[in-house]
Amino acid sequence: MRARRLTASDLMDFSPDQLAGAVLLAPVRLSTGQLPKGTRLDREQAESLLAVARELADPLRVAWADAGELHENEAATRLALAVGGIGVEQRAPRQSRLDLIARWDGVLHVRVASLTRLNTVDPLEVFTLYHGQAVVAGQVVASVKVAPHLVSGASVAEGVRIAKEDAPLIEVLPYLPLEVGAIAAEAIDGAGLARFEAGARAKVEALGSRFLGTVVVGDADPVAATEAARAALVSLIRDRGLRVILVGGVSAGDPLAPFYAGLQQLGGKVLRRGVPAHPGSMIWLAQLDESRLLGLPQCGMFALATAADLVLPRLLTGEALDAASLADLAHGGVLVRDMRFRFPAYARDLQAPEG
Numbered sequence: 001m002r003a004r005r006l007t008a009s010d011l012m013d014f015s016p017d018q019l020a021g022a023v024l025l026a027p028v029r030l031s032t033g034q035l036p037k038g039t040r041l042d043r044e045q046a047e048s049l050l051a052v053a054r055e056l057a058d059p060l061r062v063a064w065a066d067a068g069e070l071h072e073n074e075a076a077t078r079l080a081l082a083v084g085g086i087g088v089e090q091r092a093p094r095q096s097r098l099d100l101i102a103r104w105d106g107v108l109h110v111r112v113a114s115l116t117r118l119n120t121v122d123p124l125e126v127f128t129l130y131h132g133q134a135v136v137a138g139q140v141v142a143s144v145k146v147a148p149h150l151v152s153g154a155s156v157a158e159g160v161r162i163a164k165e166d167a168p169l170i171e172v173l174p175y176l177p178l179e180v181g182a183i184a185a186e187a188i189d190g191a192g193l194a195r196f197e198a199g200a201r202a203k204v205e206a207l208g209s210r211f212l213g214t215v216v217v218g219d220a221d222p223v224a225a226t227e228a229a230r231a232a233l234v235s236l237i238r239d240r241g242l243r244v245i246l247v248g249g250v251s252a253g254d255p256l257a258p259f260y261a262g263l264q265q266l267g268g269k270v271l272r273r274g275v276p277a278h279p280g281s282m283i284w285l286a287q288l289d290e291s292r293l294l295g296l297p298q299c300g301m302f303a304l305a306t307a308a309d310l311v312l313p314r315l316l317t318g319e320a321l322d323a324a325s326l327a328d329l330a331h332g333g334v335l336v337r338d339m340r341f342r343f344p345a346y347a348r349d350l351q352a353p354e355g
Contacts, residue, residue: 001150003063011053011060019046023071023149025061038095038149040071068153072096075151080144082160083118083126085168088141096149100142102135105208106174107313110142112328114166123147124159128170130332134313134344135172142170173317175208178243180316181236182214184299185229185259186249192299199303200246206346207316212242219249222258229262237291244292244315248299252284259295263288272323277333279353280306285321292321305350307335309343 003025006014020043028035030048039045041062049060065071070078073093080090080098087106091099102108110131118126128142135141146156163169182200184193193214201211215236217228236242250259252273260270268288274281283306286293292315296308310329314321332339340348 001063001066001069001148003061005059005061007059008053008056011050011056014046014050016043016046016050019050019062022046022062022064025063025149026058028056028060036095038072063150065150069150070153070156072146072149072151073098075146075153075156076144078156079124079126079146079159079163082163082167083115083142083144083169085171087172087174088168088170096147097143097145099140100144100170102137102139102141102172104137104172104174106135106172107317107319108133108135108141109171109173111166111169114162115169118159118162118169121155121159121162123151124155126159126169130342131328132310132314133342134310136345141172173314173319175313175316176318178209178316178318179212179240180204180209180244180246181212181240181242182246182248183229183232183236183259184214184216184248185225185257186219186299188216188249188299195303196248196299199300200248203302203309203312203344203346204246204316206344207313209244209316217259219258222256222261225258226261226265229259230265233262233266233268233288237288242291243318244294244312246302246312247286247293247295248302249297250284250295251297252282252295253297263293268293271321272326275307275311275326275333276330277307277310277335279304279335280308283308283311285311285323285326287322290320301353303350304353305335305340305343305347306353307333309347310335313344 020041022041024037024039027037076093076098084100087103088100089103110128123146125145197214204211215232217232219225250257270286272285282297284295
């Protein structure tokens with residue numbers, strides 16, 4: 001860029017056409033209002049400045065773009081178009097910052113490694129909420145910015161190239177209207193079952209799905225419990241086609257649990273025993289056919305706020321979670337109350353498990 005400090009006498013040598021197109025490097029206050037820094041002067045603004053040139057308290061600090069340079073707003077707009085995917089829409093740029101907002105309620109997905117690569121390009125800035133965070137329609141999920149008022153077009157092109165290599169860098173997957181069943185694999189009385197179902201139903205229905213109720217398989221006799229679990233899985237997944245099943249009363253740390261035996265007999269498998277987040281580090285995830293099973297060691301934990309409340313929203317967008325998908329819970333996985341903003345609204349005020 002070509003930057004200059006223009007005193008009142010310097011400005012006397014400029015015509016409106018010569019000053020138009022220059023970009024302000026500092027704000028200028030006029031009787032008609034303030035022109036903020038970053039303003040690209042149009043002819044009318046240039047005329048206003050020249051008319052009061054002698055009244056300006058400080059020299060006018062301006063710059064003109066060289067060939068191949070872009071104004072900050074144009075640069076941010078190009079970059080935002082490259083990084084945004086489905087479920088994301090742009091707000092108008094404001095002083096070189098352009099916010100991306102969620103088009104609907106859902107789960108934010110960020111290609112973190114590629115985002116980091118993009119941000120190594122000077123002077124590009126793209127910053128987001130957490131990957132895997134539950135968001136609501138209209139919420140700002142990311143912002144795009146460049147630091148200078150005029151930026152090299154080549155730098156922006158490099159950022160766009162990185163974004164398109166792993167597109168989309170930022171997207172919001174919407175919740176799907178799924179039907180969700182539950183299995184209680186522990187001895188549970190009527191009051192306990194009611195609490196389990198109330199907690200599970202509240203979470204599922206808050207995310208736009210429908211809770212169908214619970215099959216109780218118990219755990220008294222291993223052989224009978226294995227067969228009961230097997231029958232419940234066949235009924236819910238193969239007969240009814242449910243894609244998400246909640247399971248209470250099966251510990252991630254107990255490979256001898258009858259439920260796992262029933263799952264394995266059907267060709268299912270455990271994808272992850274425990275997740276790198278707490279509370280709820282003993283949750284587990286399993287797969288049978290194309291369905292996913294989300295389990296907790298105690299039925300009552302479904303009424304509490306745990307790491308499961310970061311996993312369930314992703315399942316209800318239809319995401320086919322696997323072990324690698326859950327590994328990213330580690331970053332930000334100390335889920336103390338100050339981290340509840342990552343949860344859907346339903347979980348933010350729930351009690352946490354003890355210990």
